Amino acid sequence: MKEEDNLLSLVKEQQKEIILLSYSDSLLSWDQETYMPEKAIESKSEQMSLLSSIIHKKLTSNELFNAVKKLRNNQNIKGDDKIMIERLYKDLLKSRKIPNDFVRELSKEQSLAVKAWKEAKEKSNFKIFQPHLEKLVKLKIKEANYIKLPGHIYNSLLDSYEEGMTVEKLTPKLEKLKVDLLELLNKIKSSEKYKTQNLRLMSGNFNHQIQKEFCDDVSLKIGLEKDRARIDFSEHPFTTKTGFNDVRITTNIRKKPLFSFGSTIHESGHALYELNMPENHKYDILGNAPSLGIHESQSRFWENMIGLNEPFWRYYFPKFKDNFKINGGFEEWYKEVNFVSPSKIRIESDEVHYCLHIILRFEIELGLMEGKIKVADLPKVWNQKMKELIGVEIKNDSEGVLQDIHWGWGNFGYFPTYALGTIYAAQLYESLKEKFPKIEQDIESGDFSKVRLWLNENIHKHGRKISTEEIIKRACGEGLNPEKYISYLKEKYLKIYV
Amino acid sequence: MKEEDNLLSLVKEQQKEIILLSYSDSLLSWDQETYMPEKAIESKSEQMSLLSSIIHKKLTSNELFNAVKKLRNNQNIKGDDKIMIERLYKDLLKSRKIPNDFVRELSKEQSLAVKAWKEAKEKSNFKIFQPHLEKLVKLKIKEANYIKLPGHIYNSLLDSYEEGMTVEKLTPKLEKLKVDLLELLNKIKSSEKYKTQNLRLMSGNFNHQIQKEFCDDVSLKIGLEKDRARIDFSEHPFTTKTGFNDVRITTNIRKKPLFSFGSTIHESGHALYELNMPENHKYDILGNAPSLGIHESQSRFWENMIGLNEPFWRYYFPKFKDNFKINGGFEEWYKEVNFVSPSKIRIESDEVHYCLHIILRFEIELGLMEGKIKVADLPKVWNQKMKELIGVEIKNDSEGVLQDIHWGWGNFGYFPTYALGTIYAAQLYESLKEKFPKIEQDIESGDFSKVRLWLNENIHKHGRKISTEEIIKRACGEGLNPEKYISYLKEKYLKIYV
Numbered sequence: 003m004k005e006e007d008n009l010l011s012l013v014k015e016q017q018k019e020i021i022l023l024s025y026s027d028s029l030l031s032w033d034q035e036t037y038m039p040e041k042a043i044e045s046k047s048e049q050m051s052l053l054s055s056i057i058h059k060k061l062t063s064n065e066l067f068n069a070v071k072k073l074r075n076n077q078n079i080k081g082d083d084k085i086m087i088e089r090l091y092k093d094l095l096k097s098r099k100i101p102n103d104f105v106r107e108l109s110k111e112q113s114l115a116v117k118a119w120k121e122a123k124e125k126s127n128f129k130i131f132q133p134h135l136e137k138l139v140k141l142k143i144k145e146a147n148y149i150k151l152p153g154h155i156y157n158s159l160l161d162s163y164e165e166g167m168t169v170e171k172l173t174p175k176l177e178k179l180k181v182d183l184l185e186l187l188n189k190i191k192s193s194e195k196y197k198t199q200n201l202r203l204m205s206g207n208f209n210h211q212i213q214k215e216f217c218d219d220v221s222l223k224i225g226l227e228k229d230r231a232r233i234d235f236s237e238h239p240f241t242t243k244t245g246f247n248d249v250r251i252t253t254n255i256r257k258k259p260l261f262s263f264g265s266t267i268h269e270s271g272h273a274l275y276e277l278n279m280p281e282n283h284k285y286d287i288l289g290n291a292p293s294l295g296i297h298e299s300q301s302r303f304w305e306n307m308i309g310l311n312e313p314f315w316r317y318y319f320p321k322f323k324d325n326f327k328i329n330g331g332f333e334e335w336y337k338e339v340n341f342v343s344p345s346k347i348r349i350e351s352d353e354v355h356y357c358l359h360i361i362l363r364f365e366i367e368l369g370l371m372e373g374k375i376k377v378a379d380l381p382k383v384w385n386q387k388m389k390e391l392i393g394v395e396i397k398n399d400s401e402g403v404l405q406d407i408h409w410g411w412g413n414f415g416y417f418p419t420y421a422l423g424t425i426y427a428a429q430l431y432e433s434l435k436e437k438f439p440k441i442e443q444d445i446e447s448g449d450f451s452k453v454r455l456w457l458n459e460n461i462h463k464h465g466r467k468i469s470t471e472e473i474i475k476r477a478c479g480e481g482l483n484p485e486k487y488i489s490y491l492k493e494k495y496l497k498i499y500v
Numbered sequence: 501m502k503e504e505d506n507l508l509s510l511v512k513e514q515q516k517e518i519i520l521l522s523y524s525d526s527l528l529s530w531d532q533e534t535y536m537p538e539k540a541i542e543s544k545s546e547q548m549s550l551l552s553s554i555i556h557k558k559l560t561s562n563e564l565f566n567a568v569k570k571l572r573n574n575q576n577i578k579g580d581d582k583i584m585i586e587r588l589y590k591d592l593l594k595s596r597k598i599p600n601d602f603v604r605e606l607s608k609e610q611s612l613a614v615k616a617w618k619e620a621k622e623k624s625n626f627k628i629f630q631p632h633l634e635k636l637v638k639l640k641i642k643e644a645n646y647i648k649l650p651g652h653i654y655n656s657l658l659d660s661y662e663e664g665m666t667v668e669k670l671t672p673k674l675e676k677l678k679v680d681l682l683e684l685l686n687k688i689k690s691s692e693k694y695k696t697q698n699l700r701l702m703s704g705n706f707n708h709q710i711q712k713e714f715c716d717d718v719s720l721k722i723g724l725e726k727d728r729a730r731i732d733f734s735e736h737p738f739t740t741k742t743g744f745n746d747v748r749i750t751t752n753i754r755k756k757p758l759f760s761f762g763s764t765i766h767e768s769g770h771a772l773y774e775l776n777m778p779e780n781h782k783y784d785i786l787g788n789a790p791s792l793g794i795h796e797s798q799s800r801f802w803e804n805m806i807g808l809n810e811p812f813w814r815y816y817f818p819k820f821k822d823n824f825k826i827n828g829g830f831e832e833w834y835k836e837v838n839f840v841s842p843s844k845i846r847i848e849s850d851e852v853h854y855c856l857h858i859i860l861r862f863e864i865e866l867g868l869m870e871g872k873i874k875v876a877d878l879p880k881v882w883n884q885k886m887k888e889l890i891g892v893e894i895k896n897d898s899e900g901v902l903q904d905i906h907w908g909w910g911n912f913g914y915f916p917t918y919a920l921g922t923i924y925a926a927q928l929y930e931s932l933k934e935k936f937p938k939i940e941q942d943i944e945s946g947d948f949s950k951v952r953l954w955l956n957e958n959i960h961k962h963g964r965k966i967s968t969e970e971i972i973k974r975a976c977g978e979g980l981n982p983e984k985y986i987s988y989l990k991e992k993y994l995k996i997y998v
Contacts, residue, residue, distance in 0.1 A: 022546055033742075228537065
């Protein structure tokens with residue numbers, strides 16, 4: 003056997019072990035959020051922390067890095083193998099910049115911060131979380147300095163979630179998006195229809211068992227096969243891959259009668275992506291999404307462009323009407339499904355407000371990283387921005403600055419991917435309709451197969467072989483373009499409201 | 501720090517990691533039997549096999565063994581630490597006798613055998629399983645020769661499940677038990693009551709939801725706290741510990757209306773033992789049961805001595821009667837609960853026949869190990885022995901020789917622990933009644949707290965600090981004594997039948 007064959011099988015074997023261990027770790031997390039008895043938490047955390055440390059050791063071993071380095075310089079490595087080696091090299095280079103001691107310190111602070119965040123949220127008291135967040139912000143700045151990508155300090159964090167994205171590229175686009183969204187909202191809010199709108203059909207009684215059955219139904223329709231995926235309940239809906247051919251999503255029933263249905267469609271979008279990654283890369287780095295933004299584009303696509311769409315409800319409304327004994331017609335229902343109404347909570351926001359929630363967080367994160375915003379001032383800053391952007395008065399920290407767990411996890415640079423995904427989704431939907439001008443007839447008849455296959459072909463099957471930007475360019479003829487999202491919103495909502 | 505302190509913390513840290521990884525491995529197994537989507541099996545097996553290999557490497561590392569050897573000779577190691585080191589030394593010595601290549605080979609053959617066993621059972625065709633079982637028997641003989649304990653070759657296998665037990669000690673006791681059981685069965689079967697018995701109350705409709713609620717109820721009553729344990733469904737009921745303060749049991753609803761209830765009591769007995777192991781040994785070898793027989797004594801105790809007992813049903817029958825609309829009185833119900841009636845299936849057997857099922861398997865295992873029984877002849881041998889011991893005609897392999905998965909797992913030497921547990925349970929019950937002469941009044945009022953506390957105090961809290969024999973001697977004033985089981989059965993069943 004040639005040297006490169008030996009090295010290549012070492013690199014593949016190591017990746018496989020890392021991925022298998024990560025799957026086991028994911029199962030532990032899934033279990034923790036779904037079925038685990040409460041008092042098991044301590045032992046479960048120790049199990050997860052041990053697995054993480056074994057994974058980290060494997061990932062940062064000199065053996066792996068040296069093999070990758072040698073293969074990078076080997077002319078015989080071609081095609082997917084070459085791409086894999088390049089991706090791996092970049093990732094390893096980055097993770098090797100961060101000292102082991104720092105990883106342990108960060109991980110310790112994260113668990114403490116999450117615990118404090120939970121208590122703070124329960125008691126609606128930011129002060130409980132504040133000292134932990136202060137430490138985390140300091141650590142994240144330190145981490146960014148270890149990584150040290152060119153440009154803005156935030157780039158080094160953002161890049162972990164959205165490879166290739168920078169503050170320099172993103173800021174002007176989001177600035178423009180903010181202006182456009184506020185303008186559109188102004189139009190909507192000054193309309194007569196907006197001023198007189200009120201929920202009637204959705205204030206009825208939506209039987210929980212039937213809600214659950216509809217969740218199962220829509221996930222199956224979208225393409226989630228029961229022998230490769232499952233749905234459970236958890237406090238917050240999420241998707242996780244716990245093995246090849248094994249994706250778990252969760253849902254939750256909240257006050258809004260469409261919350262479980264919508265969140266199931268959303269998570270099913272994530273799940274479909276995971277289930278359709280290229281099988282020949284199931285145990286290497288290329289069997290992943292190239293970024294969180296592109297991942298989110300899949301969930302937002304199904305949740306919004308399909309699941310809040312008129313043809314979709316032409317199909318589902320009669321079933322909802324019968325099963326929940328809704329006393330009203332389709333037009334009213336469709337309007338209520340798409341009510342534009344400011345929400346204090348991001349994940350309960352309508353389509354038009356959603357990106358403003360993200361822009362708020364992005365601006366705050368930049369401020370924190372640049373040292374222009376102090377953690378102690380966060381509630382004040384948050385509430386003020388909420389008033390400016392969303393137009394709501396925040397009454398307590400729990401419904402305000404404490405609503406998301408992400409900062410407790412130390413995930414700075416993560417939030418923008420939600421906006422990116424939302425924008426990509428609109429771009430994808432436009433391309434899909436160009437390709438299949440009659441696709442809405444399919445959707446209206448409950449047939450989503452063309453949609454799914456088009457996504458498989460244009461997004462899923464690439465895994466991480468090509469970059470997010472390249473995927474979007476190939477699928478939509480251009481890169482990130484928030485204008486497309488704005489025109490999508492205008493077409494839909496001005497029709498409803500103006 | 502002294503050298504022994506360093507070594508001791510190394511040994512404890514290694515044990516902790518091994519135990520944490522085993523818990524994660526157990527969660528994967530639990531998931532596989534309960535919630536896992538079907539097509540995830542391949543990836544799940546790879547995850548488990550990787551965890552097992554990491555565990556095995558840690559367990560057989562020279563670093564650990566050398567530390568243990570040094571500590572064994574260190575005069576400063578005292579008390580529990582000394583016991584821990586001795587137990588560990590014995591275990592490591594044994595596992596180090598078995599070559600790595602052999603472990604891998606055995607593990608590979610086991611997975612193939614389990615797969616073949618499943619197919620064979622489904623098609624009721626022993627021939628599909630036969631070549632795999634032949635290989636496994638050869639491998640287990642090889643394993644026994646690696647271990648090479650004194651006396652009968654089977655001792656080397658038996659000792660893994662029932663430390664200290666030998667063929668020499670066990671055979672005469674089981675021989676005598678067989679004679680006594682057959683004599684008792686003769687008496688019962690020749691009684692008028694036996695000849696005219698028939699199920700009336702238990703042939704009604706037992707609503708599954710209510711069955712599930714009764715399972716939850718009895719497990720709670722026995723002491724399974726919801727924040728440390730949970731109950732799910734699986735094909736075969738089992739108990740597994742997936743973390744400290746985290747024990748999972750499963751049940752299943754079968755044709756027999758008491759199957760789920762009885763199996764839940766049984767598994768809850770196992771679970772209580774696990775939940776009450778000494779906390780200061782939660783991450784070392786002493787936080788375990790000293791043998792499977794003593795473990796089984798806890799499940800059999802709750803299932804039989806409590807759960808098939810008159811006072812127990814004085815408490816539960818009124819609830820069963822109301823909920824399942826049973827048209828009949830307590831006496832008839834109690835008799836039906838304790839119907840003596842030969843079963844082809846071990847785990848559906850009544851108390852009187854049960855140990856005969858085990859004796860049959862013990863005799864066959866000895867024959868296989870001694871080379872006196874050929875695998876090819878197993879169906880014939882099995883059916884003949886079933887006729888002699890249980891008095892039933894086996895019509896196909898599925899209800900006969902293929903009913904248990906144990907041999908597919910390569911678990912030879914395991915079955916006797918079921919009989920040992922059953923016998924210990926009877927001895928424990930006698931001691932309990934001596935200690936609390938009015939205990940049956942408690943049980944009749946649904947109060948099991950004294951029973952539970954007595955078991956904690958006499959069995960659970962020792963963990964593996966003292967041997968099974970010593971535990972039984974301290975609790976019952978003597979070691980293993982099948983006579984006690986016979987007198988328990990006589991007292992109970994002659995009263996019912998004769």
